[in-house]
Amino acid sequence: MRQEIDYIGRSASVGASKTEPQTDQPWWQRAVIYEIAAISFQDSNGDGIGDLPGLRRRLDYLRWLGVDAIWLTPIYRSPMLDLGYDISDFRNTDPRFGSMEDFDRLVDDIHSHGMRVILDFVPNHTSDQHPWFVESRSSKQNCKRNWYVWADPAPNGGPPNNWTSRFGGSAWQYEPNTNQYYYHAFLVQQPDLNWRNPEVREEMAGILRFWMARGVDGFRMDASAVLAEDELMRDDPPNPTADENTPPPEHLKRVFTDDRPESMTYIEELRSVIDTFEERVLAGEVQGKTDRIGHFYGGERPRLHLPLNFALLDSPWDALSLQASIDAYFNAIPAGAWPTWVIGGHDKRRIASKIGQAQARNLAVLLLTLRGTPFLFAGDELGAEQVNIPSDRIRDPFEKLVPGHGLNRDPQRAPMRWDCSETGGFTSGEPWLPMSDADRAPNVQDAQADPLSLLALYRALIKLRKEHSTLIAGDFRPRRSRNDIITYERVDADASIMVALNLIDEPRLLEWNGSGVLLLSTGLDRDLDTVIGPLLLRPNEGVIIALK
Ligand code: GLC
Numbered sequence: 060m061r062q063e064i065d066y067i068g069r070s071a072s073v074g075a076s077k078t079e080p081q082t083d084q085p086w087w088q089r090a091v092i093y094e095i096a097a098i099s100f101q102d103s104n105g106d107g108i109g110d111l112p113g114l115r116r117r118l119d120y121l122r123w124l125g126v127d128a129i130w131l132t133p134i135y136r137s138p139m140l141d142l143g144y145d146i147s148d149f150r151n152t153d154p155r156f157g158s159m160e161d162f163d164r165l166v167d168d169i170h171s172h173g174m175r176v177i178l179d180f181v182p183n184h185t186s187d188q189h190p191w192f193v194e195s196r197s198s199k200q201n202c203k204r205n206w207y208v209w210a211d212p213a214p215n216g217g218p219p220n221n222w223t224s225r226f227g228g229s230a231w232q233y234e235p236n237t238n239q240y241y242y243h244a245f246l247v248q249q250p251d252l253n254w255r256n257p258e259v260r261e262e263m264a265g266i267l268r269f270w271m272a273r274g275v276d277g278f279r280m281d282a283s284a285v286l287a288e289d290e291l292m293r294d295d296p297p298n299p300t301a302d303e304n305t306p307p308p309e310h311l312k313r314v315f316t317d318d319r320p321e322s323m324t325y326i327e328e329l330r331s332v333i334d335t336f337e338e339r340v341l342a343g344e345v346q347g348k349t350d351r352i353g354h355f356y357g358g359e360r361p362r363l364h365l366p367l368n369f370a371l372l373d374s375p376w377d378a379l380s381l382q383a384s385i386d387a388y389f390n391a392i393p394a395g396a397w398p399t400w401v402i403g404g405h406d407k408r409r410i411a412s413k414i415g416q417a418q419a420r421n422l423a424v425l426l427l428t429l430r431g432t433p434f435l436f437a438g439d440e441l442g443a444e445q446v447n448i449p450s451d452r453i454r455d456p457f458e459k460l461v462p463g464h465g466l467n468r469d470p471q472r473a474p475m476r477w478d479c480s481e482t483g484g485f486t487s488g489e490p491w492l493p494m495s496d497a498d499r500a501p502n503v504q505d506a507q508a509d510p511l512s513l514l515a516l517y518r519a520l521i522k523l524r525k526e527h528s529t530l531i532a533g534d535f536r537p538r539r540s541r542n543d544i545i546t547y548e549r550v551d552a553d554a555s556i557m558v559a560l561n562l563i564d565e566p567r568l569l570e571w572n573g574s575g576v577l578l579l580s581t582g583l584d585r586d587l588d589t590v591i592g593p594l595l596l597r598p599n600e601g602v603i604i605a606l607k
Pocket of ligand 1: 406
């Protein structure tokens with residue numbers, strides 16, 4: 060860890076930036092947030108499924124890495140048809156993951172490690188096994204009937220309208236028992252709750268209170284844009300950009316089921332529940348493109364604290380495209396809104412497979428030096444790539460229902476690799492999904508032993524953020540990207556810090572006249588000394604420089 064020791068000493072002498080974290084920002088603006096699918100993190104009982112006691116055993120690693128908060132994908136009771144996003148009891152853990160006592164112990168331990176915990180909150184739908192739905196489907200007179208979205212057949216007996224499920228086919232499922240259809244934005248086994256019903260809204264608010272009272276620090280709201288559907292049930296229009304290669308669920312534009320004004324009102328209500336507790340956060344998944352992200356922050360009434368932004372994941376990987384994607388995002392959020400940056404997740408292909416290991420180092424710098432809250436997915440800090448899943452091991456319903464379009468999400472959900480053994484230190488049993496290749500894939504043990512690893516770079520960057528509050532709170536000031544180098548500054552009253560990343564595999568000249576102190580190079584192998592521009596960057600190299 061040569062550079063690390065070096066850089067701690069030198070950064071203290073640079074005096075370019077405050078070393079104390081800024082206290083007037085809420086914790087979720089300063090935090091690095093680390094997403095964990097418990098099922099794939101650490102197994103403790105040999106059943107091949109990660110669990111809460113296993114996760115507890117790995118908290119020292121997370122503290123060592125320096126992340127501030129953990130977001131857990133659903134750990135609630137569930138038939139597990141969709142990674143636990145099909146919930147049959149919102150107020151209980153699934154026994155596969157552990158008991159409520161295990162959960163309480165985990166929360167206590169996370170807090171005593173100086174970290175926070177955010178739970179996934181899935182308000183749009185339940186499992187069809189949820190007692191509410193079992194009642195709802197039983198008869199038209201049942202008191203839970205109106206908790207879900209039921210509609211009469213069209214005059215020809217078919218589905219009420221043309222809405223399609225995101226997982227393929229009609230979004231309506233016929234129930235012969237009561238001669239009506241129920242609506243499901245996702246799986247048939249995930250009926251949508253009826254958010255127009257105040258009883259449903261009150262129940263979901265109670266669930267938030269239940270977990271906050273148990274100590275959780277906030278939520279990541281699943282599918283927040285799709286809570287409400289058009290009351291007139293108007294048909295969706297064709298998607299003009301769809302062709303024969305477009306996955307069938309995308310052949311219509313979801314105008315009347317996505318992003319409806321009523322959904323925004325319901326998000327505001329949920330936010331007001333969050334705000335009755337101190338220091339809690341509401342992050343949220345917002346479907347769609349960058350240009351729609353702005354209104355998820357809200358106007359007179361606040362909505363989400365942290366609408367998740369996938370611009371870095373979706374952008375083509377060259378300096379001009381990235382410069383434009385970053386700019387488009389900053390343009391799309393309201394003045395004063397706090398940005399977010401996401402580089403991985405349980406629904407997203409591993410970005411290291413797209414941009415390669417060398418550029419994954421520049422991605423780490425972007426994530427941790429752009430203005431906004433960074434989100435990474437367990438394994439991203441190792442450079443985890445897509446894992447090959449043989450067809451007989453596929454678990455993701457999306458791939459089963461819409462095959463052949465590369466939509467399988469299992470390759471990014473493969474278990475965490477802690478060492479180079481066959482089952483990676485993840486389990487003593489048979490892992491629920493195939494593991495990455497023991498010989499070639501990165502693992503925590505080896506990466507911790509290598510002072511130049513990507514993991515070491517993540518750790519150094521997280522430390523650097525904590526030592527230079529400019530990197531957290533400073534303004535973002537773009538510079539003009541040239542010569543395949545993306546470059547920008549973070550600026551406040553105390554310091555100007557320049558970031559410059561060479562996005563190609565050849566040396567490139569950083570045209571800049573000035574001097575500064577090198578805080579970090581992505582190689583972790585340069586002397587951290589005074590540098591004078593212009594500066595020749597090596598292939599794929601990124602640098603962070605405190606300007607004089
Ligand atoms: C969200 C989740 C995704 C899940 C879907 C249905 O988009 O992120 O994993 O399949 O909701 O719950």
